[in-house]
Amino acid sequence: MGSMNQERAARLRLARLTEPGDAQIGELAVLGQAIDVLRRIRESDPTLDRVENYRARLDAPEDRRTDLAGDLDPGPDERWLEETSARYVIPGDGEWPTQLDALGAVRPLGLFVRGADLRLAALRSVAVVGARAATAYGLHTASEFGSDLADRGWTVVSGGAYGIDAAAHRGALSAGGTTVAVLACGVDVSYPSGNAALFERIVADAGCLVSELAPGTHPTKPRFLQRNRVIAALTRATVVVEAAERSGALNTAAYCRRLGRQLLAVPGPVTSPMSAGCHRLIRADEPARLVTGVDEVVEEVGPIGELAPLPTILERVRDGLDPTSLLVLEAVPVRAPAGPAEISRSAGLPLDTVPGVLLRLAAAGLVVDRGDKGFQLVRGAGDRPLSG
Amino acid sequence: MGSMNQERAARLRLARLTEPGDAQIGELAVLGQAIDVLRRIRESDPTLDRVENYRARLDAPEDRRTDLAGDLDPGPDERWLEETSARYVIPGDGEWPTQLDALGAVRPLGLFVRGADLRLAALRSVAVVGARAATAYGLHTASEFGSDLADRGWTVVSGGAYGIDAAAHRGALSAGGTTVAVLACGVDVSYPSGNAALFERIVADAGCLVSELAPGTHPTKPRFLQRNRVIAALTRATVVVEAAERSGALNTAAYCRRLGRQLLAVPGPVTSPMSAGCHRLIRADEPARLVTGVDEVVEEVGPIGELAPLPTILERVRDGLDPTSLLVLEAVPVRAPAGPAEISRSAGLPLDTVPGVLLRLAAAGLVVDRGDKGFQLVRGAGDRPLSG
Numbered sequence: 001m002g003s004m005n006q007e008r009a010a011r012l013r014l015a016r017l018t019e020p021g022d023a024q025i026g027e028l029a030v031l032g033q034a035i036d037v038l039r040r041i042r043e044s045d046p047t048l049d050r051v052e053n054y055r056a057r058l059d060a061p062e063d064r065r066t067d068l069a070g071d072l073d074p075g076p077d078e079r080w081l082e083e084t085s086a087r088y089v090i091p092g093d094g095e096w097p098t099q100l101d102a103l104g105a106v107r108p109l110g111l112f113v114r115g116a117d118l119r120l121a122a123l124r125s126v127a128v129v130g131a132r133a134a135t136a137y138g139l140h141t142a143s144e145f146g147s148d149l150a151d152r153g154w155t156v157v158s159g160g161a162y163g164i165d166a167a168a169h170r171g172a173l174s175a176g177g178t179t180v181a182v183l184a185c186g187v188d189v190s191y192p193s194g195n196a197a198l199f200e201r202i203v204a205d206a207g208c209l210v211s212e213l214a215p216g217t218h219p220t221k222p223r224f225l226q227r228n229r230v231i232a233a234l235t236r237a238t239v240v241v242e243a244a245e246r247s248g249a250l251n252t253a254a255y256c257r258r259l260g261r262q263l264l265a266v267p268g269p270v271t272s273p274m275s276a277g278c279h280r281l282i283r284a285d286e287p288a289r290l291v292t293g294v295d296e297v298v299e300e301v302g303p304i305g306e307l308a309p310l311p312t313i314l315e316r317v318r319d320g321l322d323p324t325s326l327l328v329l330e331a332v333p334v335r336a337p338a339g340p341a342e343i344s345r346s347a348g349l350p351l352d353t354v355p356g357v358l359l360r361l362a363a364a365g366l367v368v369d370r371g372d373k374g375f376q377l378v379r380g381a382g383d384r385p386l387s388g
Numbered sequence: 389m390g391s392m393n394q395e396r397a398a399r400l401r402l403a404r405l406t407e408p409g410d411a412q413i414g415e416l417a418v419l420g421q422a423i424d425v426l427r428r429i430r431e432s433d434p435t436l437d438r439v440e441n442y443r444a445r446l447d448a449p450e451d452r453r454t455d456l457a458g459d460l461d462p463g464p465d466e467r468w469l470e471e472t473s474a475r476y477v478i479p480g481d482g483e484w485p486t487q488l489d490a491l492g493a494v495r496p497l498g499l500f501v502r503g504a505d506l507r508l509a510a511l512r513s514v515a516v517v518g519a520r521a522a523t524a525y526g527l528h529t530a531s532e533f534g535s536d537l538a539d540r541g542w543t544v545v546s547g548g549a550y551g552i553d554a555a556a557h558r559g560a561l562s563a564g565g566t567t568v569a570v571l572a573c574g575v576d577v578s579y580p581s582g583n584a585a586l587f588e589r590i591v592a593d594a595g596c597l598v599s600e601l602a603p604g605t606h607p608t609k610p611r612f613l614q615r616n617r618v619i620a621a622l623t624r625a626t627v628v629v630e631a632a633e634r635s636g637a638l639n640t641a642a643y644c645r646r647l648g649r650q651l652l653a654v655p656g657p658v659t660s661p662m663s664a665g666c667h668r669l670i671r672a673d674e675p676a677r678l679v680t681g682v683d684e685v686v687e688e689v690g691p692i693g694e695l696a697p698l699p700t701i702l703e704r705v706r707d708g709l710d711p712t713s714l715l716v717l718e719a720v721p722v723r724a725p726a727g728p729a730e731i732s733r734s735a736g737l738p739l740d741t742v743p744g745v746l747l748r749l750a751a752a753g754l755v756v757d758r759g760d761k762g763f764q765l766v767r768g769a770g771d772r773p774l775s776g
Contacts, residue, residue: 137657137659140659141658141659266658267655267656267657267658267663267667267670267678268655268656268657268658269525269655269656269657270529270654270655270656270680270681271525271528271529275655276680279655279678279680282655282670282678283677283678283679283680283684289671290655290667290670290671290678291671292658292664292667292671293658296671
């Protein structure tokens with residue numbers, strides 16, 4: 001699948017040139033147009049906002065090592081991926097967690113993943129987040145939630161930070177469960193360094209490390225904040241264990257609300273400033289649900305096996321499709337993959353137009369590329385009539 | 389006002405013969421018919437449920453001292469009231485807190501009051517309740533809520549029990565505020581005995597002790613539960629500070645909800661069984677509002693000076709009035725009292741029928757008996773057209 005590899009290579013390059021959550025890039029690259037976006041940056045297309053910012057990175061010394069004149073030959077990031085067990089997962093890949101499509105234009109271009117299959121790990125997952133400067137009470141509670149979620153078969157997603165995050169990851173590991181750390185730096189960078197052993201253990205114990213940021217990239221304040229949108233979008237619910245009035249965890253909570261995911265908060269003593277953020281969430285006009293234990297979390301996210309609601313982004317993406325793409329999408333089966341020949345017959349379209357359309361649909365997260373087996377509809381992407 | 393005194397004497401006797409919250413008695417006695425109810429008990433009226441239970445107390449040794457054959461001559465309770473500064477306040481009295489009328493058929497027959505004017509004390513009041521077996525955290529929080537409410541001019545109402553109740557009362561007293569203890573025993577009985585000094589201090593510091601139960605009466609489990617309805621009905625909001633899963637404070641919370649008053653709960657550590665009841669209230673289908681401090685309580689109950697909503701019972705009572713009573717009620721002024729002669733002229737009714745009607749309206753809590761000054765409409769009782 002050459003086109004899919006080109007799309008992947010282009011997104012990999014864009015991940016280096018742009019910052020996470022860049023809506024302009026996300027919007028332009030949504031339908032498999034990453035190669036075109038990359039070309040426009042190289043040509044300093046003046047219709048592109050902030051094009052010189054992107055170009056500045058294209059010209060940065062560590063980037064010049066890559067041959068950009070030619071046809072997107074493998075660069076250092078490709079070589080890094082080849083040398084490690086890490087993958088760069090993009091929309092349309094079988095490993096892509098389609099719940100991220102709910103992020104719309106700020107959907108990640110792709111995710112670097114070290115460890116277990118991200119889509120499987122995140123399928124039934126709950127985020128447990130909170131303050132770095134946690135209290136003993138908060139650490140205890142995060143650890144309990146982590147291990148109790150793992151006991152019930154739920155994956156614990158958090159940010160790999162000191163405090164609540166690390167306690168939640170460790171709780172899940174201690175119960176033999178799966179945990180996903182979404183980082184604001186490259187998946188090869190141990191930040192914070194004190195959690196390096198934890199990160200290695202997550203990878204070793206069938207969990208995974210995830211980041212939008214290219215290998216070697218270090219965290220910044222905006223990267224932490226953008227990272228939070230990935231945590232909220234990956235999971236069915238976000239549990240805030242402890243948060244001061246201005247905690248970063250409240251930023252994750254805001255994304256969770258905006259995405260229509262379940263926002264849950266653990267109360268604490270009213271005398272503890274580290275619980276003030278949780279109490280504020282519970283008192284808000286759009287309130288977080290107070291939870292005292294994992295049974296109450298599971299009540300909110302439903303029993304194991306029940307699928308997450310259809311991401312609304314799928315409808316929005318479909319709205320932007322041309323008539324040919326709509327015909328192809330309607331012809332892709334949901335139960336088992338089908339090859340381009342079968343799909344072109346079913347759609348009543350010439351065979352030579354279908355593969356390109358399928359790759360674009362895969363990049364948009366509407367169909368899954370099953371390699372030699374063909375293409376399969378993402379559950380929910382074709383449930384309702386595509387025409388108005 | 390001989391009839392009002394007869395009504396008071398009859399209710400005083402009924403308080404001895406019946407238990408708090410007896411809906412049969414409350415319903416029969418609602419329109420100034422206490423004398424008639426007493427007569428029916430004496431005559432063992434078979435249409436009265438449980439009439440032999442009432443009669444059993446009529447025949448009890450401590451009751452035989454009273455001459456019941458005659459015209460309700462003063463008995464030991466009247467003598468006790470004369471010897472102390474306590475009052476027996478009944479509906480229609482100036483001191484009657486009309487918010488209790490929301491209790492309908494389970495409105496107290498009357499209240500024994502020691503200390504300050506109950507109606508004034510309870511006008512702007514919040515209940516602060518919780519477990520006897522409170523934690524240090526709960527005691528600290530109750531005390532803070534008590535003193536902070538007092539600082540903002542709110543009266544703290546509670547049940548005089550050990551633990552949260554006592555801490556709330558003490559908090560209010562420490563801030564120089566007003567506090568009301570609603571007891572499940574006679575106002576002359578110090579239960580629990582360890583709070584005897586607290587009760588005396590409440591009376592001395594311009595607060596009051598309140599009970600439906602006659603002097604010398606000791607508490608029972610049902611009396612504690614019925615006492616809770618008075619706490620909920622007296623106040624604009626009930627704050628539950630700490631409560632285990634089966635705490636009596638949850639009974640007060642249930643009355644608070646049923647009466648449509650604001651139910652508020654203080655969170656605590658999820659590891660503390662003494663906060664489990666509070667968390668359950670916040671998680672309920674009809675949720676209590678989480679509050680972390682008194683500013684948030686005041687947000688719910690409104691600023692000082694704003695009057696509580698018109699008790700719905702007034703409308704229900706009016707619905708049961710005969711046409712003559714409605715004419716009299718419409719003729720009673722709200723701004724200043726008027727005598728029967730003036731009211732009979734205004735109503736266009738013969739003078740001899742008016743005083744009896746006025747006394748019944750006073751007993752029903754619709755007008756206030758101002759003694760020699762005449763009768764005045766209870767605020768809200770005549771605000772809307774009485775017909776239709």
